[in-house]
Amino acid sequence: MSSVYNTKEKVHNRALEVVGKTLGEIDVKSTMNVKNKSYPGNVIEQIWYDHPADNHAEPDFPEAGVELKVTPLDKQTKKGKKKKVTELIAGERLVLNKINYKNEYGKSFEQSSFWHKNKMIELIQYYRRDVSHKKKISSGEMIEDKTKFQVLYANLLSMTEFEGFHLPKDTIIEIPEKDLEIIKQDWNKIAEYINSGKAEQLSEGLTYYLGACTKSATGDDFTKQKHTDVYAKPRAYSFKSKFINELINSHIIGQEHTEAISSIVKDVSELEKKTLEEIIVSRFTPYYGMKQSELIETLGIKVGESQQKNINNMIIRGILNLPTSANEVTSEEIEKAEISLKTITLEMGQPREHFKFMGIPSFLELVKESWEKSKVYDFFERKKFLLLVFNNLGKKKKNSGSDNTNPEDIIFVGAKFWNMPVSDIDGPVKEVWKTELEKLKNGVELKFIDNKKIIIKNNFINPSLENILCLRPDAxxxxxxxxxxxxxxxxxxxxxxxxxxxxxxxxxxxWINRPDNEKENYSDDYITKQAWWLSKEYIYEQIKDLL
Structure with missing residues (x-):
């Protein structure tokens, strides 16, 4: 069926007309099911555009060559240096079209379903919530009225050059050439797994701006690949939420953006020869094997007494040529790709501590999670790490609680990108997660040991190379x-x-061996705050190739 919105101008001008309206004002007859997760998108597509819901390989408006996407924006308040800063952020990743492993097999970027369907997107964004209320909403304490969600922005997001259109320029977002090169690299990485029959090993953490996110109702859904009997999880192409954030911030907020973010890649031609990963790692390689003292001198870093603890961050910023005044290492690429920097300090070549990655604010909420919807699964499925390894060769002084901080003894070993393989996520991590949740549901075992000093032991799994995930105290x-x-x-x-x-x-x-007179201090209902950790033995396996 041909649509009246058969040109880019008609699609975009109709989108601009909806800005400022609430979903309830559009769906005046309440024809859409407000309880449906897709309610906002259904209201815009089916009522505002009078376009039937479909799942075709073509863009939503094929004659115009435009795909329609409706996504939420949330309000976030962060503590700045002098005052609190409130900003709008993408409420979730921008999920694009589903990946058909068989159809996508063997295609080039220009032949791909991703390019065919998404090279031009009408992006309509509505205000959803203040994220400070998110816990109340998820627990049911606060009920959202979706009919009051208000459309804030409509922008035409283009990955291809177009001329001669009579459209308001301030509502056109042309994805920069540099970003497009990184998107192509990400697509090639996903295609590499599909073409080698290894789609079951895909995860969002493999790539930077363009991801392959899971897309199924349950974790039991699997789909066929070409030339292999191994089934893979259904996935869809998606732009990471912070990638969309930076585009919106730089385009809509422009010069008023609260903080200018520096770039690591200054020249786009560099991306034609190397991947983003290779470029970032290459910035570090000239400094491998250098002492901390040599790095401080070479990079011209001035270290005051108050900055001693932050010295490695200052070195990393110096190597990447990023502002030294910032409190954390961040850049345009690190932000958009949601890269997490992790400094690992070894002692004589061995990790000294386990790696804490997630606190647990509530066990009551934790035990309600399913594996596929759990915070742990989501974290490792999506997270890309940049590991920066230092080796402390100084001997720790006896009877001293402080670490050796002599810059002559601390060596920069190297840098590498890492994301957890799907086999580890769905293997040992899932196994430990399920086991520990069962203990919490049925009653964790606590053993009271009074040997001059009171010690409480629990029956949570001890961290090891095999049991890579563990629950450990967070206090x-x-x-x-x-x-x-x-x-x-x-x-x-x-x-x-x-x-x-x-x-x-x-x-x-x-409880085991708890004295009756200690029941008040060691109750049945509380335990020391815990967090999820990765074992140091497992972390060592990931970085030992740098040593």
Whole structure:
């Protein structure tokens, strides 16, 4: 059926007319199911554009060559240096078309379904929520009225050059050439897995701007590949949420953007010879094997007493030629690709500690999760790390609680990108996650040991090379009862201090050898706050090739 919106101008001008309207004002007859997750998109597509829902390989408006996407924006407030900064952020990744592994097999970028369907997108964004209310909404404490979601922006997002259109220029976002080169590299990486019959090993963490996100109702859905009997999870192409963030910020906010973000790649021609990953790693290679003291001198870094703890970050910023005044290492590419930088300090070539990656604010909420919808699965499925390894060769002084910080003893070993393989996510990580949740649901075992000093042992799995995921304490002081006030003396002044190092258990603990007179301090219902960690043995396996 031919649409009246058969040119780019008609599609885009219709989009501009919806800006400022709420979904309820568009769906005045309440014809769409407000409980449906796709309600916002259905209202815009089926009512505003009078376009039937479909799942065709063609763009939504084939004559115009434009795909329609409707996505949420959320409000986020962060603490700045001097004041709180409130900004709009993409509420989720921008999910594009589903990947048909068989049809996509053997195609070039220009022949791909991704390029055919998405090279020009009408991006309509509505205001959804203040993320400070997200917990209340997810718990059901606060019910959102989707009919009050208001359309804020309509932009034509283009990955291809177009001329001669009479459209408002300030509502056209042309994806920069540099970004397009990185998108092509990401597509090639995804295609490499599809063409080699290894789509089951795909994850979002493999790529930078363009991802292959999971797209199925349950974790039991699998789909066929070409030339192999191995089934893979259904996936869709998607732009990472922070990639969309940066495009919107630089385009809509422009010069008023709160912080100018520097780039690592200054010249787009560099991307024609190397991947983004190769370029970033190449920035570090000239400095491999250098002492911290040599790096400080070579990079011209001035280190004050207050900056001693932040010295490795200052070195990394110096190597990447990023502003030294910032508190963290960030760049346009790091932001858009959602890269997480992790500095690993070895002692005599061995990791000294396990790697904490996620705190657990509530066990009550944790035990309600399913694996495919869990925070742990989502984290490793999506996360790309840049690991920066230093080796401390100095001997720790006996009876000293402080680490050796002599810059003559600390060597920069190297840098590498890493994301967790799907075989590890769906293998040992999933196994430990499920096992520990069962213990929490049925009652974790706690053993009371009184040998001059009281020690409490639990039956959570000990970290190892095989058990790479583990639950470990996330508080400096142990606590097995609800938060309470404790009388302390600080700097000679009596003070009441809030002790809040515990979290409520979803099921009473099973105590062993707990004295009756200790039941108040070591209760059935609370345990010291915990976090998810990766074992140091596993981390060592990921970086040992740098040594």
């Amino acid at each position: 400096s002081l142990a606590q097995y009862k609800s938060k309470y006030y404790k009388d302390v003396i600080e700097k000679g002044i009596p003070k009441r201090k809030l002790m809040n190092n515990s979290v409520k258990l979803p099921h009473p603990a099973k």
